[in-house]
Amino acid sequence: MPAPIRLRELIRTIRTARTQAEEREMIQKECAAIRSSFREEDNTYRCRNVAKLLYMHMLGYPAHFGQLECLKLIASQKFTDKRIGYLGAMLLLDERQDVHLLMTNCIKNDLNHSTQYVQGLALCTLGCMGSSEMCRDLAGEVEKLLKTSNSYLRKKAALCAVHVIRKVPELMEMFLPATKNLLSEKNHGVLHTSVVLLTEMCERSPDMLAHFRKLVPQLVRILKNLIMSGYSPEHDVSGISDPFLQVRILRLLRILGKNDDDSSEAMNDILAQVATNTETSKNVGNAILYETVLTIMDIKSESGLRVLAINILGRFLLNNDKNIRYVALTSLLKTVQTDHNAVQRHRSTIVDCLKDLDVSIKRRAMELSFALVNGNNIRGMMKELLYFLDSCDPEFKADCASGVFLAAEKYAPSKRWHIDTIMRVLTTAGSYVRDDSVPNLIQLITNSVEMHAYTVQRLYKALLDDISQQPLVQVASWCIGEYGDLLVSGQCEEEEPIQVTEDEVLDVLEGLLVSNLSTPVTRGYSLTAIMKLSTRFSSVNRIKKVVSIYGSSIDVELQQRAVEYNALFKKYDHMRSALLERMPIMEKTASNGPTEIVQTNGETDPSVVETKHPPPVTQSTNQATDLLDLLGGNDMVPVIQTSVPTKPASAGGELLDLLGDLSLSGGPAPTPAPSVPTSQPPFLLDGLSSQPLFNDIAAAGIPPMTAYNKNGLKIDFTFERANPNPNIAVITINASNSTEADMTDFVFQAAVPKTFQLQLLSPSSNVVPALNQGTVTQVIRVLNPQKQQLRMRIKLTYTHRASSIQDLAEVNNFPPQSWQ
């Protein structure tokens, strides 16, 4: 059997293949030969065969049949075998296959080998691809090697330990003793890997971090020596001594100095020194400066140092090397929030970077520019950003447009400027604008009442130019529909009014309907706009015609609209003008705020905080203390008013404060039935007030009662039993007013004995209209686990005929079914 061909021979042969097919044929032939050689258990050439297999693997061909052979090579005594075997293991084996575990024993033996290069191979393999099981088995060996005096092995062991810790974080503790003298090493390799190991440990464990803080002075000293020492040929890179070690030390200092005043103080000087003395002509110097800047920004450095850091970044921005500009922009983006003013000084340079050719730099410059926009520079910045929007790649346009809208909303110096800016965006990047911009813009335009005429005129003119950009067309159609009357009447104040007739406007809108460029959504907008104009224009007949045509449109949406509008003309003409009236000012998403879960009085079921029309906070605290007065020496427990203030965020806080003040629930807090939460979701999503929490209630059987009737104010109670939890009674109060004047600022409060728990939900309103024209309803939920007789004390406050009225009453006549 001739010897299998040598590796280099094979490589040469394969490279002569002229086609993919030819190459594949050669590879298959060789693989077959290798396979049979493996089968024969040939020791001599195993190494050669595996090496060839690794080459073919790199070309993309399967080589899994060589996995076990790698293991055999590792187990061999020959160094050549081991070298290729370990390489093959790292390339072909992975921790997902159990077969890799067979390596463990070999590695263990090799970690204790007499030759350091064999030990090195084992450490390298373990540190590169060791699975958690392997790491667990071999951590002890690694720890031993970490304490050896052989620096060649020590440095490898340190990095191997890093890998072990990454894989099995619980093992970190066992390496702690070995770290004792790591930094006293002179050998740079060991120093470097030790710093990496320490960094890893500090990152993972706050205890380790606290423990290693004491190393700061030593690290500072080492760094100082590196900078001050003369030329060291062994570690020199362009005049800088061991930049890799410097960077690593700076990084460790960053982690140690973060949030710690003393450590930050201790490293202040050295950071300043590095920042000012490092040579910046080559990349290596800038790499160190960059790391220094990152460290300065992260620790508690004094302001002078921070300014120094930002100025370094500013200088980076002017560097010819785009890599340097890139890292500068990245860092500035990170610091723009905390050191806003310092970064502002470099604004013009940053804006210049918008014109850079590199995509990554442009993106960063754009993000940073938006972060720097404020009330003072809005006009100038927007000019640059709009110019950027015009000329940038499509991938940026959506983000840039959104950014412009946001900035304009926050800092617009005038309404007209705002609208002009929006117009500019819509006309230049109209098709990239996000979908939600259209409704936002419409809202903005609606609310800028004095600009309606100007806006519709400009949008109309834009439509005449270009109807391809859908967001623009949609906003324009909507505006024309709303304000078409202003358009034809030529009322514009802001600029020269244009002369346009009703027919011309309708031509444009109809054009949108038939154009191929219009999407179905846009068509919907234009049809509705045309319909709206029927109450604003006089050419109603033309509009009727258009609408009836689309009653047979293939597009179902359009068809439906047209049919309904048609019906408006025919059967409901009397309603048409009211329906198509001008839109009112839209409230800015107050009711779209998040609903908040708030704990009440020991009960574990959540209540929803109402975000619309709630009474102010101060009022509820007063009410709480009033209730305490109310109870006097009685054994009543005050109820917590659960309707709370506008900002959901503060609501929870206030309420909790309330609870604290009152120090409630003397008795045990019984948990209501677990089925309560399941009925929550529909309620939360609805966000409706005064709706009973439990919809499936056997309301039958409990008669209503009048709880209070005095001075024209009557309060009725109606009852529902909560089905899932029979201990909870849901009472709906109805307050009505038979006097001739409204009762305003109406507040209903209630208190129950200690054995009960009570929850009051938001009232439907605070005004009880006069002459029984309406009622205020409010829901009370009473938990009565001990089935005691329900008693309640109520307090009413309201303003009637300009005087403030307050009254207390006891309610004792509850029907037995409500509490039994």
Add this chain to the structure above:
Amino acid sequence: MLISSLFMRMSLTTHSFLSSFHSHLCFVISSFQMQFMLLFSRQGKLRLQKWYVPLSDKEKKKITRELVQTVLARKPKMCSFLEWRDLKIVYKRYASLYFCCATEGQDNELITLEIIHRYVELLDKYFGSVCELDIIFNFEKAYFILDEFLLGGEAQETSKKNVLKAIEQADLLQEPRHEYFNVPVY
């Protein structure tokens, strides 16, 4: 060493180090870690792949294919860094070879460029004016050198001299022992 006469020997180092042209997955490991290093030609042929994170062969192939495409599409005037999936990619071209490292988000890209450069210098010293062909025909040596310089994605030795010395010594241990390390052993 036998070099095919069809290929021109272009030294990696004759092109200036300083300029030349410039080079979801979701592994939340520690904030500074090199995840992998790839070497590939301008035609997209892989010359070396070192993975420091566990991935299946299929995933490695996919990542390699996509990343190679992305880097090769970069124009010469672009900077050496790009964001790709969740990673930061640092690449640099030396003659006909792209050296490409992927690091976790927090890393200092400029020092990664220095790491790449140091590796090229080591190869250069070892092979004597290294070119792509050296790495093709001696890929296993390229790996050995890399493994003496980096371990688990971190630099284990910052002295060029020490790395080369270690390789030299290890080469001498190979059986059969030859005086010149570049005589093929297998």
